[in-house]
Amino acid sequence: MTMMYGTVHKYNRSNIDTDVIIPGPYLKIHDHEELATHAMEGIDSDFTKKISDGDFLLVGHNFGCGSSREHAPIALSKSGIKAILSPSFARIFYRNAIDGGYLLPIEIDENVLEKIDDKDKLEIDLDNNTIKNKTKDNEIHKIKPFSKIISEIVKAGGLFNYNK
Amino acid sequence: MGMTITEKILSHASGYNKVSPDDIVFADVDKVMIHDVSGPGVIKVFKELEKKGKYIENIWDPDRVWIAEDHFVPAADKISADNVIQLTKWAQKNGIRKHFKYGLGQYGICHTLSHEEGLILPGEVYVGGDSHTNTTGALGAFAAGLGHTDIAYVLTHGKIWFKVPETLLFKINGKKPLNVMAKDIILNIISDIGTDGANYKAMQFAGKVIDEMEMEERLTLTNMTTEAGAKNGIIEPDNITTEYVKQRTESNFNAIKADVDAEFKEVFEYECDKIEPSVAKPYSPENVVAVREIQSTEIDKAYIGSCTGAKLSDLRAAAKILKGRKVKIRTEVLPAAQSIFLKAIKEGLVTIFMESGVVVGPPTCGACCGAHMGVLGKDEICISTTNRNFPGRMGHVESRTYLASPMVVAASALTGKITDPRDV
Numbered sequence A: 001m002t003m004m005y006g007t008v009h010k011y012n013r014s015n016i017d018t019d020v021i022i023p024g025p026y027l028k029i030h031d032h033e034e035l036a037t038h039a040m041e042g043i044d045s046d047f048t049k050k051i052s053d054g055d056f057l058l059v060g061h062n063f064g065c066g067s068s069r070e071h072a073p074i075a076l077s078k079s080g081i082k083a084i085l086s087p088s089f090a091r092i093f094y095r096n097a098i099d100g101g102y103l104l105p106i107e108i109d110e111n112v113l114e115k116i117d118d119k120d121k122l123e124i125d126l127d128n129n130t131i132k133n134k135t136k137d138n139e140i141h142k143i144k145p146f147s148k149i150i151s152e153i154v155k156a157g158g159l160f161n162y163n164k
Numbered sequence B: 001m002g003m004t005i006t007e008k009i010l011s012h013a014s015g016y017n018k019v020s021p022d023d024i025v026f027a028d029v030d031k032v033m034i035h036d037v038s039g040p041g042v043i044k045v046f047k048e049l050e051k052k053g054k055y056i057e058n059i060w061d062p063d064r065v066w067i068a069e070d071h072f073v074p075a076a077d078k079i080s081a082d083n084v085i086q087l088t089k090w091a092q093k094n095g096i097r098k099h100f101k102y103g104l105g106q107y108g109i110c111h112t113l114s115h116e117e118g119l120i121l122p123g124e125v126y127v128g129g130d131s132h133t134n135t136t137g138a139l140g141a142f143a144a145g146l147g148h149t150d151i152a153y154v155l156t157h158g159k160i161w162f163k164v165p166e167t168l169l170f171k172i173n174g175k176k177p178l179n180v181m182a183k184d185i186i187l188n189i190i191s192d193i194g195t196d197g198a199n200y201k202a203m204q205f206a207g208k209v210i211d212e213m214e215m216e217e218r219l220t221l222t223n224m225t226t227e228a229g230a231k232n233g234i235i236e237p238d239n240i241t242t243e244y245v246k247q248r249t250e251s252n253f254n255a256i257k258a259d260v261d262a263e264f265k266e267v268f269e270y271e272c273d274k275i276e277p278s279v280a281k282p283y284s285p286e287n288v289v290a291v292r293e294i295q296s297t298e299i300d301k302a303y304i305g306s307c308t309g310a311k312l313s314d315l316r317a318a319a320k321i322l323k324g325r326k327v328k329i330r331t332e333v334l335p336a337a338q339s340i341f342l343k344a345i346k347e348g349l350v351t352i353f354m355e356s357g358v359v360v361g362p363p364t365c366g367a368c369c370g371a372h373m374g375v376l377g378k379d380e381i382c383i384s385t386t387n388r389n390f391p392g393r394m395g396h397v398e399s400r401t402y403l404a405s406p407m408v409v410a411a412s413a414l415t416g417k418i419t420d421p422r423d424v
């Protein structure tokens, strides 16, 4: 999965917490498909209708703060999201996303947030750590490379496959 | 340069003489906690692995694992009841004996049992399937929250990776005013550094005020390091720690201390005399103002509960204010554990609460995470001793929660308006 192509959905808000991504009452649900139907319910009740498989999210800093619920990356990934672009992630959300092999939390510069619009088509290249904006004349943005161990876990498809 | 206490614990646990911030290490874990939300999540991870042909026969060490039933007890509905049954079966199959069951002796909120039952010791690496696992760092342990996959990994390998965090040191100097609690201190810190001000970092507390602070109040500080995004909160163990732990367990421990030349990323100094009773307004724990700035704000309900604000010291602080008076708005007290409930009864606190018109309920996370047992409706306004006030956290997305100390919540319950404890 070194090249990804998809439509980006932009929620230009900081501190989107896990209570918003998947509200508390759904914590007792552990069926992944059912969780997906409630993804981002706290911010956009039509969210799941808008997402196609392989799409991306573009969000403000500290995405996924709050409770440690792994329901959050699960719900997003099962609804079709493959990667999330943000200037920063809350730590537990970040590790859940990577270690569970659900989706990729990709760190971008703060100013990239302004340059990409909702519904732009993006090509993300993990070998060269770039985003190409197909909608905006192939404008290129840099992404922050994963550290060594993290990138090995990503390549393995999650923590359980990594340290056999 | 020497190591901070966080670095030192992680270096011992990972077998290195020295670790530095940003190193990624695999640390041996001493204790693991799961509860009725994260437990079934972890079991689900094992089931998914089985589907992929990875069958896990045994977990690593059942004596290092303990289980709390706290979020959806008493069972909020059929699914919650099924989750607890599933968790119980799994615990039995894996030989886990420390399972604190609702309605069977001691039970309570996980981050309260961890210290109240002496389950976690100074110097240990403790991980829990809950973001407020940080709480237990007040005992001088490295305590951090993890998700389901990571906990499943610990349960099978006994270790997990950590990026060694930089440490922010918060020195609380001077003297703590009578009506100021640890909650006011931590709210002011979060207000200063923001809800991601300590993201990926360790928050350590020290200074004269901390030296004199009782353990339960220290636990309020570390509990809310999570609200600043911290990986862990920690306080170096001292006599207060040793005494507190020894009263609860006979296990020996190695109280690891920092090197004298430990290096901190940043040091923040606070003069405690200047801190006022405070509240965090909706919808963020960093949205903090002094109570007196918004004291006419009307509220519908007062809530004294959760791992943050329903320990024995919290209940004592609230009872002192409520004693002999009547509340004006609906008020609930939910002690954080069965043992605390019992102590509150023996000390006469429950009588004080009930005579003031308050309802006292069983220990549970309940409305703290909007699960059940008195969640908020549309436009309802609550003042609460809990730790989060995001949209929808305690119920309806358009309800509003103000976070405050037990003293401020009790004073506000008496007037129906947000009230400074000095004014009642």
Ligand code: SF4
Residues within 6 Å of the ligand: B070, B071, B109, B110, B111, B130, B132, B305, B306, B307, B308, B364, B365, B368, B369, B386, B387
């Ligand atoms: S009381 Fe609230 S903060 Fe504490 S563990 Fe329960 S839900 Fe989490």
